[in-house]
Amino acid sequence: MALKEERNIRAYTQNFGTMTPGAFQKKLRTCVIFQFIRFIVINIKMLIVVGKSH
Amino acid sequence: MAKLVILGGGVSGHTTATFAAKWLGSEHEVIVVTPNSQWNWIPSNIWVGVGQMKKEEVTFDLAPVYKKAGITFIQAKATEIHPEGSDTIEKAFVTVESTSSGSEGEVTTVEYDYLVNATGPKLNFGATEGLGKGSELGEHTVSVCTAGHAVHANDKLKEAIEKMKSGVRQKILVGTGHGLCTCQGAAFEYIFNVEHELNKAGVRDMADIKWISNESFLGDFGMGGLHMKSMGFAVSSKIFAESLFTERGIPWIVGAHVNKVEEGKVHYELLDGEMGEEEFDFAMLIPPFTGVDLKAIAKDGSDISDTMFAPNKFMKVDAKYGVTDYNQWKASDWPSTYQSSAYKNIFAPGIAFAPPHPISKPMKSPNGTVITPAPPRTGMPAGIIGKAVAHSVCDLITKGEDAELHKISMADMGAACVASTGKGIFDGTAAAMTVYPVIPDFDKYPGTGRDTNHTFGEIGLAGHWIKHILHHMFIYKAKLKPGWTLIPE
Numbered sequence A: 001m002a003l004k005e006e007r008n009i010r011a012y013t014q015n016f017g018t019m020t021p022g023a024f025q026k027k028l029r030t031c032v033i034f035q036f037i038r039f040i041v042i043n044i045k046m047l048i049v050v051g052k053s054h
Numbered sequence B: 001m002a003k004l005v006i007l008g009g010g011v012s013g014h015t016t017a018t019f020a021a022k023w024l025g026s027e028h029e030v031i032v033v034t035p036n037s038q039w040n041w042i043p044s045n046i047w048v049g050v051g052q053m054k055k056e057e058v059t060f061d062l063a064p065v066y067k068k069a070g071i072t073f074i075q076a077k078a079t080e081i082h083p084e085g086s087d088t089i090e091k092a093f094v095t096v097e098s099t100s101s102g103s104e105g106e107v108t109t110v111e112y113d114y115l116v117n118a119t120g121p122k123l124n125f126g127a128t129e130g131l132g133k134g135s136e137l138g139e140h141t142v143s144v145c146t147a148g149h150a151v152h153a154n155d156k157l158k159e160a161i162e163k164m165k166s167g168v169r170q171k172i173l174v175g176t177g178h179g180l181c182t183c184q185g186a187a188f189e190y191i192f193n194v195e196h197e198l199n200k201a202g203v204r205d206m207a208d209i210k211w212i213s214n215e216s217f218l219g220d221f222g223m224g225g226l227h228m229k230s231m232g233f234a235v236s237s238k239i240f241a242e243s244l245f246t247e248r249g250i251p252w253i254v255g256a257h258v259n260k261v262e263e264g265k266v267h268y269e270l271l272d273g274e275m276g277e278e279e280f281d282f283a284m285l286i287p288p289f290t291g292v293d294l295k296a297i298a299k300d301g302s303d304i305s306d307t308m309f310a311p312n313k314f315m316k317v318d319a320k321y322g323v324t325d326y327n328q329w330k331a332s333d334w335p336s337t338y339q340s341s342a343y344k345n346i347f348a349p350g351i352a353f354a355p356p357h358p359i360s361k362p363m364k365s366p367n368g369t370v371i372t373p374a375p376p377r378t379g380m381p382a383g384i385i386g387k388a389v390a391h392s393v394c395d396l397i398t399k400g401e402d403a404e405l406h407k408i409s410m411a412d413m414g415a416a417c418v419a420s421t422g423k424g425i426f427d428g429t430a431a432a433m434t435v436y437p438v439i440p441d442f443d444k445y446p447g448t449g450r451d452t453n454h455t456f457g458e459i460g461l462a463g464h465w466i467k468h469i470l471h472h473m474f475i476y477k478a479k480l481k482p483g484w485t486l487i488p489e
């Protein structure tokens, strides 16, 4: 049985060539502790880009 | 006392005006001519367009802010630039037409020593039959380009949601309304917000949502796509974008020039020459942009608009124009001072400057229809360029006409973009992206054209929180609250 996350993919249609996140990846996207760490990392990354641009 | 006149109180004009006023002090006069009485944080219009924010949360009155900053505020739209003066007026001046209630339509002149044209885009709905007339939105589709448009978009979306709730299936179409559009990012963010709202309302299964755009591939974004570091791979934005659409069950039409809109239906032509139609009950289509309707007039009264403006009505600056072959394009074609190529005391930051060429590879259908995204000039570059122009003009005023101009090219500049879905603190996610540089430099970064150490994309709550913070931070900065200069553009 197809996993819930993969149900939108159809063979040889336009979405057959991409990647789809699995349940774990999706959980990470809304996991507050993990996202808090990513928040700090993304902010640092963005600040570096902002710094390089001024 | 020098007079600096800034046309346009949007992202770049407001940045130029506020910094110039701070640096020049009361010795010189800074004047802003802009048609709206309110400033609008345009990126958050997306949330207004799905009812998650009110118009009042994304706008504020300019007059008190300019009063506090010592800036003269003229609520009007500029119609003509007279860079050499005229028979009767010695100095250079602009002709402006009042948009202030009580004096609408009154025409006056404003003299200047330095002029900054930060008039941004004209929303050229009229370029597509049925999409609108001139810069006026038509009756068949909605837009989120202004706060007012976004309020209207939300009303229409809510009507569609009510129909779904009563059991009527709805077709939703979001994307670009012409083959030469830019700003795909805004439509991209909007489609995911609409999808999120439908889920929240419990009617997602009653909607067929579709994307239509002029990008030759999903994730082009008018920047020729980008590669970002993810899980040790340099992943194309095509995969990134297709993944997001697939996950949400949204099919896409790309390489499309929408050539006609009628009630409930768009007609389009594809890059392979095929013609198609798509029906809709609710459609948000971004219009193509041109420069605003500004004329340039010489001292003798002759029209010199062609000298100052490119055919798309954006102002010609220090860019290398005329290189039409994609393979000959260089990062160095892009301007760095934004000084008018015709008059040294005129500058054009933000969307108002004429780009040398697109960033995406130009493409045509076999019928000869050009279907190529125009290059985006998003908020961060618009703000950074606005500040650099303020620096240059202030130096010219205080150090003399030979002062060195400040240089900042989009080929040396990055951009940070956050496309958020939903607005709740814990139930939204966002695609947070940075790209460096905005203009790919294939000499410096052979292969992807960008520095993949500084070009990344990530989906999650973290980006969503950043979007919230950016919303409040930029409005705080634009209101010139304490410490505003410390907040980067």
Ligand SMILES: Cc1cc2nc3c(=O)[nH]c(=O)nc-3n(C[C@H](O)[C@H](O)[C@H](O)COP(=O)(O)OP(=O)(O)OC[C@H]3O[C@@H](n4cnc5c(N)ncnc54)[C@H](O)[C@@H]3O)c2cc1C
Pocket (backbone or CB within 6 Å): B007, B008, B009, B010, B011, B012, B013, B033, B034, B035, B036, B042, B043, B044, B045, B046, B076, B077, B078, B079, B118, B119, B120, B121, B144, B145, B146, B183, B186, B292, B293, B294, B349, B350, B351, B352, B377, B378, B379, B380, B382, B416, B417, B418
């Ligand atoms: C829906 C939407 C979402 C967006 N989201 C993002 C995002 O998330 N991140 C991002 O970085 N960018 C985003 N952008 C792009 C961003 O808004 C623009 O890059 C930015 O506003 C450009 O700044 P500007 O000053 O050049 O133009 P604008 O901000 O448009 O300002 C132009 C100003 O000139 C005024 N004007 C027009 N005609 C005249 C005239 N004749 N005389 C005097 N004044 C005139 C206008 O009223 C306006 O005040 C988005 C754009 C849209 C439409």
